[in-house]
Amino acid sequence: MGVGIRPLARRFPECFLLPGGSDSRRILAVGDPDSTGEYPVLAVDVDDLPFVGLMYPGFDVYLAHTAGLFTAEFPTYTALFDHEVYGRRMREHAKLRFGGDSCAEWPF
Template sequence: MENDMHGAALIERVIAKVREDGWEAADMPDLDEEPVPLAPEAIDALRLPGGRPLPPSLRRWLAFDSRLPVDLGWYEEPSAPVLAGRSLSETTEEMYGFGPGEEGWAAMFGEFEALLPGRGFPLVGGSDSRRLLYVGEPDSAGEYPVLVTDTDDLPYVAVMYPGLDVYLADEAGLLDLDFDTYTGLMDHPVYGGRMREHAELTRLGTEGLEIQDLYFPDAGADTD
């Protein structure tokens, strides 16, 4: 692995970029306030749902600023984070803000929870689509995948980024990534290996799944 393209080393580059230029993505919370670093002992004590360790990217980011996760809705107080997360249906309901007549969407995303029983943390990006950090199994870099959900036609879920490290780098405009499709990084020369790890670990496959693929897998996307 190129050491400065993954994990904490990539986040170091993200921090330098946003300190200098702010976020390139317009929907990221601004940096008008001073960052709120989390003490090393507090970071060491933190655990993700299920007692899982923090990914290197999140450890490094929290050492720089614990306020961004508050802005993203992960917890309420920068100095006292609790990383509980929510189920996939609860996370999508929070992200989309389903209104009257849309209650069925959360239930349909709930159908994916047999496949994805882990907890989610909302991120920004998209309109019909939304992104979330999914705490299931980590990849070989110790990172958890960023999933994309879509409501344009039928509920759809896929691996979009191999981790918070790459997601934040993209939001900062640090990387030149090509997304012809949501899963466009599967063949990326640097991130493709990690993407395919998550495609297998989540059982979402390299193209993601629509809801009907849960019941008729041979008729849907690639699940190998």
């Protein structure tokens, strides 16, 4: 993780950069999985003020969305937090990584 978001590094012991994006990137955060055994995919935006938040409850949902098997509107990076199906898993990851919040915004 970049210098600006270094304070969050302990919450995410191992991360993998996923394809796509420029100022906003997707990162698979490996650590504690959710109850289905999946790891969250984070949105990291460093364009203005640094932002790190839960975007997908698991790599499974990220892949389904990327492949066009699952459609969703993303007015915000954390839109699936309130999703009827995936919200429970998003909240599970939120408790583990952000103290119940869907994201962390600058200053961390």
